[in-house]
């Protein structure tokens with residue numbers, strides 16, 4: 001399979017990237033006329049996206065959806081909870097779900113959201129379990145008081161559901177959802193050949209997923225996702241999304257039904273439901289297909305495309321999921337994908353390198369104000385900055401990066417420079433992220449010096465990239481790809 005086909009960067013950027021359009025000053029020969037056209041274009045596309053958030057999906061223009069016959073054979077399941085659903089579900093009705101013919105949403109609370117039915121995943125679960133385990137307190141409160149049950153004494157004790165804080169009531173319930181969800185999904189659409197499971201902060205590239213699944217025979221038990229271990233147990237990471245063939249679904253539900261009490265106990269003792277499911281699949285003799293980097297755990301804005309895991313770099317491979325995706329990134333990636341389909345009809349799959357070239361690279365400039373690149377590799381930074389006066393100013397920081405051949409980007413906030421040999425898009429921010437958790441894909445610690453933001457005080461963080469080196473980075477990355485690096489089967 002041919003790899004490294006590049007997105008044509010000369011095309012106008014897709015509409016409504018959340019990032020303010022950064023004007024590429026390298027192309028000095030652009031006429032004022034083109035600049036004007038671009039300004040008008042962005043003005044319209046920003047307005048359009050601002051408006052579209054308030055328009056129900058049926059009034060939107062018809063999205064370009066992949067024409068793959070496998071689509072009707074797939075049930076996509078979203079697993080969520082009452083604590084996060086109102087905040088995080090609606091964006092999916094506007095974007096990813098618009099092309100998916102069959103989906104079901106499972107939660108810890110039955111309700112309607114924007115006219116869609118949300119199923120209570122626990123309604124058939126053993127009453128004994130629900131009555132005897134304190135993790136179900138939130139569930140009972142929701143049952144008796146409805147949404148009012150979310151707040152205790154006026155404060156919201158919700159956290160944010162599956163992806164929320166460990167120890168929050170929403171998270172405590174989450175691990176019990178997986179096995180009942182599998183069972184319900186299979187009955188919900190028993191004729192489906194594939195069942196795909198995601199969370200509300202998972203971005204799913206639907207066209208790519210269909211192309212991928214069509215490589216497999218669903219009558220063989222398949223369990224496909226991003227490999228992860230907790231202790232000895234191997235499983236597919238839930239937030240990265242995973243797929244089960246109909247044969248695997250049948251095997252694991254039969255096994256679960258025959259050993260329900262044991263799995264209930266095992267779930268009580270475990271802390272993550274994706275791991276409980278992994279254990280049940282292993283017990284049912286369904287092996288896991290390690291599908292990194294098609295399924296992977298980072299959001300598009302902080303993924304290092306040059307990271308190597310199990311001997312694979314994302315760059316050369318097709319993308320299927322991103323995790324920890326905030327609403328604005330879901331929207332802009334969807335718009336990018338739509339634009340890609342318009343300009344590359346039938347050209348699947350879309351690779352991580354295409355996402356880098358088309359969605360990320362055009363936005364990496366010499367200076368972005370109020371922008372944090374989120375790349376934290378302190379070893380490199382400390383070594384590279386030793387002895388200089390890089391912390392004196394943004395410009396000094398840039399020079400420090402320039403003087404180290406491996407440096408690709410830097411960020412600066414009043415008297416703190418940091419540099420990196422990794423490339424990341426990053427996000428809008430005022431404070432610098434000082435410690436980044438790759439496990440959780442989020443900033444663990446920000447610069448505490450928050451006080452004097454504003455004139456004369458501390459500046460907001462700014463980031464910059466070594467734009468000339470990025471072109472070399474892209475071609476070096478492309479050269480690392482070969483024909484074997486297509487779909488992992």
Ligand SMILES: *[C@@H]1O[C@H](CO)[C@@H](O)[C@H](O)[C@H]1NC(C)=O
Nearest residue numbers: 150151152153154155156157
């Ligand atoms: C809520 O308020 C009641 C009565 O004021 C009190 O007894 C209880 O401990 C409070 N619960 C929490 C979780 O704060």
Ligand SMILES: *[C@@H]1O[C@H](CO)[C@@H](O)[C@H](O)[C@H]1NC(C)=O
Nearest residue numbers: 306307421472473474476477
């Ligand atoms: C990718 O990462 C490896 C290992 O850190 C590094 O040696 C290599 O130079 C990087 N590639 C590019 C193009 O930066």
Ligand SMILES: *[C@H]1O[C@H](CO)[C@@H](O)[C@H](O)[C@H]1NC(C)=O
Nearest residue numbers: 375409410411418419420432
């Ligand atoms: C990006 O920002 C973080 C935090 O601000 C910093 O620690 C890191 O070194 C920066 N990376 C680059 C490449 O500048």
